[in-house]
Every structure is written in structure tokens, then in C-alpha cells.
Amino acid sequence: MNIKRSIVTRVRVAFLAICLFAFAIIYKVGYIQFKDGDKWKELAQEKRFHYQPIFATRGNIYSNDERIMATSLPFYRVAFDPTISKDEVFRDGIDSLALQLSRFYGDRSADYYKRKIKNARLSKRKYVRINNRLINYQEKKAMAKWPIFRAGKNKGGVIFEKLDRRFLPFGSLAKRTIGFLNEDKKGAGLEFSFNRHLAGKDGEALYERMAGGNKPIYDGTEVKPLPGFDIRTTIDINLQDVAESALYKALTLNDAAHGCVILMEVSTGEIKAIANLGKAGPGVYVEDYNYAVGNQGRTEPGSTFKLASMMALLEDSDMKLTDTIDTGNGSMRIGGAVKTDTHGNGKITLQQVFEKSSNVGIAKLIQEHFGNDPQKYVDYLFKFGLHQPLGFQMNGEAVPYIKTPKDRSWSRPSLSTMAIGYELKISPLQTLAFYNAVANNGVKVQPIIVKEIKRADQVLEKFEAKVLNPKICSDETLAELKLMMEGVVEKGTAKNLKSKDYKVAGKTGTARKVIKGQYTKKYSTSFVGYFPADRPKYSCIVIIDSPNRNAQYGGDVAAPVFRELADKAYAQDLAIHAPMVRRPANVAPKLPSLHAGNQEELTLLCNKLGVSAHPVNPEEDWIRVDTQKHSVAMKPVPVKEGRVPDVKDMTLKDALYLLENQGLKVRASGLGRVKAQSVPAGVPVRKGMWITITLERNGTTTKPIAGDTVLAIARAY
Template sequence: MNIKRSIVTRVRVAFLAICLFAFAIIYKVGYIQLKDGDRWREIANEKRFHYQPVYATRGNIYSNDDRIMATSLPFYRVAFDPTISPDDVFAKGIDSLAIQLSRFYGDRSPEYYRQKIKNARSAKRKYVRLNSRLINYQDKKMMSRWPIFRAGKNRGGVIFEKLDRRFLPFGSLAKRTIGFINEDRKGAGLEFSFNRHLAGKDGEALFERMAGGNKPINDGTEVKPMPGFDIQTTIDINLQDVAESALRRALTENDAHHGCVILMEVSTGEIKAIANLGKHGEGVYLEDYNYAVGNQGRTEPGSTFKLASMMALLEETDLQLTDTVDTGVGSERIGGAVKTDTHGYGKITLQQVFEKSSNVGVAKLIQQTFENNPQKYVDYLHKFGLHQPLGFQMNGEAIPYIKSPKDRSWSRPSLSTMSIGYELKISPLQTLAFYNAVANNGVKVQPIIVKSIKRADQVLEKFEAKVLNPKICSDETLKQLKLMMEGVVENGTAKNLRSKDYKVAGKTGTARKVINGQYTRKYSTSFVGYFPADRPKYSCIVIIDNPQRGAQYGGDVAAPVFRELADKAYAQDLAIHAPMARRPAGVQPKLPVLHAGSQEELTVLCNKLGISAHPLSPEEDWVRVDTQKHSVALKPVPVKMGQVPDVKDMTLKDALYLLGNHGLKVRAIGLGRVESQSLPPGQPVAKGTIITITLNRNGATRTPASGTPANAIARVH
């Protein structure tokens, strides 16, 4: 019994404790509601309404001819305040609205949308997001005409929340150059580098926190955002398309790791095309990194660097292109390290050393000239500006690395090794700027890719290429360097670039790649040069990294891409075409061969060709042409009903028309113009009479092509 009493006592105590706790909760709730209610409601309202940014529309990115490369398009998220519409409007339109929503989004039934909206209305919810999918402006206009929505914002309750999304009209073309910027304000390309101009200034508006999202409150306190400025690039869309297509084809054919192409105007430094493609699977190449500018593209250039070595050599010595150097059998220890060539060239001239890209020849010449003072060679490289970045407009430009005798890594072989493009690193853009300086008569300009900041048609800021070095070397050295580069294409390692329309000057490059600190049998191939060689307009560099299918030389792998892009640039730029030979004095142009036909058509033709035509009888419809020295005379061909017309020398079309209108049935033999007709002109004739006309092309009757009857009867109705 004591145990039972103990249990009952404990239950009673527990029940009493629960009751006291419940009364305490009720008391606290009542206290909060009655005593502190106003204070807490005020706090709730403060938390419920808040200001948040309204993002500005980003500016556009344009090509050099004002075609949009990147723009912001408005999209909308559809929300709804179901409490606003009057009962009659809501009841009349809810079923139709649910059907429209179901058909448009295609994810839920009409009943789902109807019940969702009705439940929200019953619960007096002022904000319901109908679907998370974004719609475009045309969809917004269409939805605005739907039941309930058509009553407008104040009576229909529809809320279109505007969101901008970046759109590239040309798809992936120049995608990496255009770049991106994410929510953390990190990114790449022009979008990131010029974000200060493109972003604009965000506004601010009052929003109400509600279940499902934030509802804008248009109370007049909102600050409107200021849209961003536009930027106009130097990119030529047509050349950019060719550059990417040619590069992708070369990468695919050679199963290469990555590649890049840059095309630049020599005098202005404007980049007309820049393509970067990296491998993302078998035969799949995407713009994943800016190899042309960034650190991943900064590599040992190999043989393309020999131009800098030859420039230093010619500046330091009195050597001429006809002077010779003995390259032996193609392998020789120079400066403590063995240098090799693909062939043993023996004794060759300096011109041939460059044309054949002889490692032994270049290394031997540099070693002999600067062995006692290697710093002087490095000083020349600094003078050429190869040791510092270009100050390019896009973020992420690589910093060149030119080894110095003061470096701890300098060794005895460093001088001869650097001379052929190893133990130093430089980006493709920096290599191109150096070659461009030679093409530009020694003036080294800073490459640019953005030429102006605009708002609509108003130019706010204009950019021009800075002169980085007004004269990188003497005129005599420039002359010799140009001859050497032209020789590479005419007689050397890039013979496949020769063109009958224009001359190319440049240098091939093949550099062994370092992996885990060791030189491997993997290569980076390149070609860099300019065209037309006699009056340079464009410079271009092509890099193909790690080709896998046998070809490993720049002339075989990279040069074809250069050629395809150069052909396109040359074809579309008439200003660089060679002028046509003048016509010898006293030689008069020949008038075109005209025969007979409609006076109106022949007069129009003569006017188009700039030929003086003199109608002898302006009222006549049909004429025969009399070709004179500087003009033509149009002699009338009399045409009378009931008589056979004279159709000699007319085309088949004119002859059929004229004879058919006189009621004749025509049998045509041959091709060309009418040579003879079976019925003589002027002879009276009845309708339905058959007339045979013989046609002749180039003075000889020809049989029509197979499948065409030799004799055909035609009549014009």
C-alpha cells in the first residue's frame, strides 16, 4: 500500500508541476500580448520591412564595328498577391488563370495552381511565387493579358520581379575574352577587368519580408539604379570567327593540349582577334583560359626568341647577313652544353642560320659575342622591353622572366641556352608585341583591346596604344631582321606560307616542354610574323601546345592557322592589296559586245556600264546595236503586226516573246543568239504559222545538252 500511495503522490506532484508550467506560459503570452505587445509589434515591423539593393543593368560590350558581343537581357520571376483582386474579378478569372499557368509552365495541373492561389488568398498571404522559372519580356507581355493579371498591378496583384541575365549573341565566340564576373565580384576577361565601367551604380528600394520571398513596396523612397557604361573593343567579329575555327581545327587534327591565336594591327596595336582553346575531352576544345595573356601561357618560347638574339647580335657587332658560321654536323658543345640541329648544315650564312632555325648557329654566335660579358646580352633584352609586362588592359597579364647573371640559377650554359629561347619565360602576347615592333619600323606599341568607353553614342573615354619604346634598334638592324624573316617564308622552315597575293615575314618555333623539372619529348609549336611583308598591316602569333599526332614543328602545325587567318584578313582589307597596273597610254577600253533586243533593256544596261547609247528612234521598242568607237547607236527594228519580225542577233527570250506575240509557233535549234530564221522579215504571215530559228553561240551552232530536245516548239500566250 505504501508503494501505491507513493506512486499516486508522485503523479499528483508531476501533474501540479505541469499545470503550474502551463499557467506560467499562458501568463507570459498574455503579458507579451497585452503589456509588451506594442513594443514587439514595432520590432516586428522594423524587421519586416527593409531596404535592399536594386542592381543596375550592366553595360554592353561591342565589337569594333558596333556589333553586340555581350549584353544584359531582362528576365522576370512571376509572383502574385492574391489578396488584392476584388471577389468578382478573382472568382471569374481563377479557373482560366490556373489553366494558363499550367499550360505555360507545363509542370503542374490547373488544379494545383488554382488551389495554391486560393489557399494563399484564404490565408491572406500577400506574396506567392507562382514558379521559380524565369520568363522573358515577351512572356511578360503575354501574361499581362491573362485573366486577373490583366486588371493591373493594383487590382490584379501580379508581380514581375526583374532580373538581368548576361547574353552573348555570338555564342561561345571570344567567350574567354569577354569573360565573366560572379556574385563575389571575382572573374576574368573584359567583364572583370572593366567591371568598374560596366557595372553601373546600384539603386535601393523598400521590400517586405514575406513567406516565399520579398515583396517590393513602391512607396516613393526607392533610389533608381544607374546603368553601366558600354565598352567598345577592337575585336573584328569576322576575323575572330576565322581565328577560332582555324585554331580548333588545328588542335583537333593534332590532338593538342591547348592553343591560342592573336591578330594585331601593326601601327595601332589594336587586337583584331584573340582565341584561346583548351582540351576538355576527345576532340572537344573550349575557351577555358586566356593562354595568350596569362601565366599558364607564359612558357619558354623556343626558336621564336631567336629574333631577339639576332637583334642583340646585329646591334653589338658589324656582322652582315652574308657572313658565315660553321654549324658543323648539327651537334656541338657550346658554353658547356650540347646544342643540336635537325640536320648538319656545315658552314652557312647568318641569313641561313635564321631561315633554317639553327640552334648551333645562333648559340655559337651569341656565345662568341657575349661570353665575356653575358650581362650585356641581358641588357639588350631589357632594352627591347622583354623583361617587363606590357600593361595590357585586361587583368592577369603574366610577368616575363628573363634570367640574369646575378640570379642564383645562372650557370655557364645559360647564355647559349637563353639565346635559343630556353631558361626564360614570356607570354604569346609579349612575343607578338616584340615582332610587331620590327614590323612597325622599330616602334614598340602597347597592344590594346578596348578603344572606348561609351554611353549610347557619346564617347566618354578613348584609349590609344601607348608607345613603349620609340626605337628598339637601329634602322640597319631592322632592315636585316626583316630580310631574315622574309627568308624564313621564302626559303626556310615556313615555305608553306608563301602566297602569290602577298608576302609574309616571320619565324617558326618548336620548344621542348619541361615536366617535373625535366625536358621531355613534348613540344610547344608556334609561328609569329606579319603581313604583307613589304607594307605590314597585321602581326599574328599562333601557339599549338603538345601536338600528339606526329607533327611537331611550327611550320607544320602552327603556320597553317596563321595562313588561314592571314588570307581572310587580306581578303577583307582592300587597303593592303597591291595596286592594279595602269592601262598603257593610248589603249582604249573595249566596248562590250551588244547585239539586238529591247531598246529599254539595252539602254538601262548601257547606263549601268557607263556606255554612251544613242537611240536613233526613241519611240521604237526593238533595236539593233551599232557599236562605234566610244559609244553605241541603237537602230530601230521595224515591227508590224501581220508581218514576220526581224529577230536576228536577239536572245532566245526576246525572239520567243516577239514572234509569239505575232501568233507564230517557234521551233528553236541550237544555243546562243538567233543566227537565222526560216521566214524572212517583213513577209505576211498568218497566226499559227511555224517558224524555225537557228541559234549560234561564239560563231558556231551547238547541239543542246543531253536531255534537252534539239528542236522545241514554243509559243508565248
């Protein structure tokens, strides 16, 4: 009996506890719903709506003659608010819309798109991403005319989210120099180094969080983004093309690990071409790293450093090029270290020591003159600025390493070893700047690769090369150094560079590679110099690292690349040959020279210039201009989906935009505006169709030179 009463009591207590807990839950729900309801509704509203950035369009990157090297093209992602349209509009258009979407994207059936949209409408979802594939501007215009969509954003619910994609019209040409910027704001090249100019200023807009994505809310509070500035580089596209092709050919011929080329204008410091290629597989080379500037390219230079040793020797002594030194059988020992030549030269002059690139000769000269005070030799290297970075415009410049007697690794052989380009490290760009100073009559200038920051035609900032050292050495030393470098090409280790058209001065280099702390039989081959030697216009350096075929010396491996690029530069620069005949200035026309293009842009230009412009149809995007006596008439240029557009008289950028958006593959030849197209306007576009457009400037066709100006323009996606 007592057990039964105990059980009943426990059940009653448990039941009472459950009831109390249930009442507590009901009370809490009511409290939250009625007492704190406003607070939680306000919090939910704050979480539901938020501001997010609208990214600005990045600025363009131009070559020295203002050809586009990198630009941003607009693409769109299609989304939809199926709850906006009225019942009858939705009912009448959903079948046709689903069929259009199925045909356009080609990935799902019409029933799939119909179910997806109807289900979203029934569940009152205000944001549905139709497809992740991006569409171009012409596709967007066509899609805006489809059922339901044609009612627009506010009545039809279609949402076109604009996204910019970076496009390189010249493909991989100068790709590593142009560089990149990833989502984490990390990158390389000009895109990274000049990001604060190119990026512009992002705007912002109110977005509503929804299943499937964020829907923009255009309530008037949105801030429009400001597009980025353009940058104009010093790069010559034609010379860049030759530099890359010559380097690629040398790398594949010698099965080398990597290489780089830099071509610079002597007096201005402007870099006209810079190419970097690394091995990605058998016979395959890509621009994987900036070996010309960065840390991976900072190596022991070898014999090209002998110019600095000879400069220090001539500055600190009264020696002449006709003085002699005995190199014996081509071998010498200093403090247990052995210096060797490829063969014995016996007693030779200082001129011949440099021409033959004698390790023994240079090592003995420096050891005999600076052996009692090696710091004095190092001080000369510091005076020449070889221990400091150049302050180059692009991020990632390597810091040179010049050993001093205070370093713990300094030993008795260090002085003679440094004299021939070992136990120190310097980048190709820093080596070139030093040689360029000799060509520039002793004035050491800072290399530059960007000339201007621009907004349209307005120059916002201009860059000129800084003078790093107004006089690197005496005029007497300069004259002797120039003779030595000319002798290297005339009768020394680079005789294969000798040309009947112009003189070259320079120095070959062959440096043994250090792998795992040991010198190996792998070499870094190089040639650095300038041309024409009697009136220097360009300086150039070529590095070919670890050639694996029979050729192992700078004169055999690197010098041919120098020759090919020098021939091209000399051929196209008429100022080197003879002064150009001055032409009388043309009388400026009363009206601007307008032809064809985007109506909004040309109208804005006319307004800025105060020219009366009369559009025939203000709704048209593309027009052709008829210049009249005191005004211009704008006639529409119809662009039909699936048909070849008429791009005559348009700029290359506008022509590329229209043709690429129709799915055409484009080849362009010449400079200026389009004067002819190989496929007539109105012809139906077939898949994979190519079209060639010919451009002219001032009524004269620019003749292509050995294919350098003929471009194969790939699609951006």
C-alpha cells in the same frame, strides 16, 4: 505515519513549485505583451521590411564595327498576391486563370494551380511565386491580359519581377575574350576586366519578407538603377571567325592539347582577333582559358626568341648578315649541356643561321660574344622590355620570367640556352608585341582590345595604344632583322607561307615541353611575324601546343593557321592593295533617317533632335516611320502572339528581340537594317521554325564572304 506525512509534504512542495513556475510564465507573457509590446512590434516590423538592391542592366560589348557581341535581354519571373483582388473578381476568374497557367507552363494541372492560389488566399499569404520558369517580354504582355491579372498590380495582385540574362548573338565566337562574371564578382575576360563600366549602378526598393519569397513594396522610396556603359572593342568579327575556325581545324588535325592566335594592327596596337581553344575531349575544343595572355600560356618560347638574341648581337657588335660561323655537324657541348640542330649545316652565314633556325649557330654566336659578360646580354633583353608585363587592358596578364646571372639556378650553359629560347618564360602576347615593334620601325606599342567607353552614341572615354619604347634598336639593326625574317619565309623554315600576292616576314618556333621537371618529346609549335613585309599592316602569332600527329615543327603545324588568317585579312583590307578613291560627302538630310523600331526609343530620339513626331497610337510598342516634309508620322506595327511579326526596316537588335520572343530561330545575313524576311508577317509560328532575315545598309545589300557574315543565332535560353 512519518513516511506518509513526508510524502504529502513533498507533493505539496512540488505542487507549490509548479504553481509558482506557471505564475512566472504568465507574468512574463503579460509583461512582454503589454509592457514591452511596442518594442517587440517595432523590432518585428524592422525585420519584416528591408531594402534590397535592384540590379542595373549591364552595358553592351561591341565589335570594332559596332556589332553587338554581348548584351542583356529582359526576362521576368511571375509572382502573385492573391489577397488583393476582390472576392467577385477572384471567384469569377480563378478557374480561367488556373487553366491558362496550366496550359502555359505545361507542368501541372489546372486543379493544382487553383488549389495553390486558393490556399494562399485563405491563409492570407501576400506573395506566391507561380512558377520558377522565366518568361520573355511578349509572354509577359500576353499574361497581363489573363483573368485577375488584367486588373494590374494594385487590383489584381500580379507581380512581374524583371531579371536580365546575358546573351551572345554570335554564340561561342570570342566567348573567352568576352568572358564572364559570376555571383561572387569573380570572372574573366572583358566582362570581368571592365565590370566597373559595364555594371552600372544598382538601385534599391523596399521588400516585405513573406513565405515563398520577398514581395516588392512600391512606396515611392525606391531608387531606380542606372544602366551600365557600353564598351567598343577592337575585334573584327570576320577575322575573329577565321582565326577560330583555322585554329580549331589545326588543333583537330594535329590532335593538339591547346592553341591560341592573336592578330594585331602594327601601328595602332589594336587586336583584331584573339582565339584560345583547349582540348575538352577527343576532337572537341572549347575556349577554356586565355592562353594568349595568362599564366598557363606563359612558356619557354623556343626559336621565336632567337630574334631577341640576334637583335642583342647586332646592337653590340659590327657583325653583318654575310659573316659566317661554323656550326659543324649540328652539335655542340657547353658546360655539360648539348645543343643540337636537326642536321649539320657546316659553315653558314648569320642570315642562314636565322633562316635555318640553327640552335648551334645562335648558341655559339651569343656564347662567343657575351660569354665573358652574360649580364650584358640580359641587359639587352631588359632594354627590349621583355622582362615586364605590357599592362594589357584585360586582367590576368602573365609576368615574364627572364633569368639573370644572380639567380641561384644560373649555370654555365644558361647563356647559350636562353639564346635559343629556353630557361625563360614569356606569353604569346608579349612575344607578339616584340615582333610588332620590329614591324613598326622600332616603336614598341602596348596592345589594346578596348577602344571606347560609350553611353549610346556619346563617347565617355577613348583608349589609344601607349608607346612603351620609342626605339627598341637602331635603324641598321632593324633593316637586318627584317631581311632575316623575310628570308625565313622566302627560303627558310616557313617556305609554305610564301605568297605571290604579298610578302610575309616572321620566324618559326619549336620548343620542347617540360613535364615534371624533365624535357620531353612533346613540343610547343609556333609562328610569329607580320605582313605585308614591305609595308607592315598586321602582326600575328600562332601557338599550337603538343601536336600528337606526324607534324612536330612550327612551319608545318602553326604556319598554315597564320597563312589562312593572313589571306583573309589581306583580302578584306583594300587599303593594303591601293588607296581608296575618295567619295564626295553626302548632303545631310533635314530629317533623321528613321525606319522602324521601338516607339519609345524613336520618340526620344526625335525629341533630342528637335524633330516633330506624331504617333498614330501612343500605346503601341512597335512602329513604322513615315518621313514627311517637316515631321515624322509613326504608324503602329501590330505584334500578335503566335504570329510571325513584320520586322522590315528594323535594326538587327530589334528584329532579333521580336522574332526570338515569338519562338523563332533566326539566321541573319548582311549589315544595316532588315530589308527582307524569308517567312511573311502574319504566318502562324510553328515549333522549331527558322526564319532568315536579309539586312542592307544605305540601300545596298552587303555581300556575305564565304559565310563569314551569315550568323546562326541561338535562343538565349
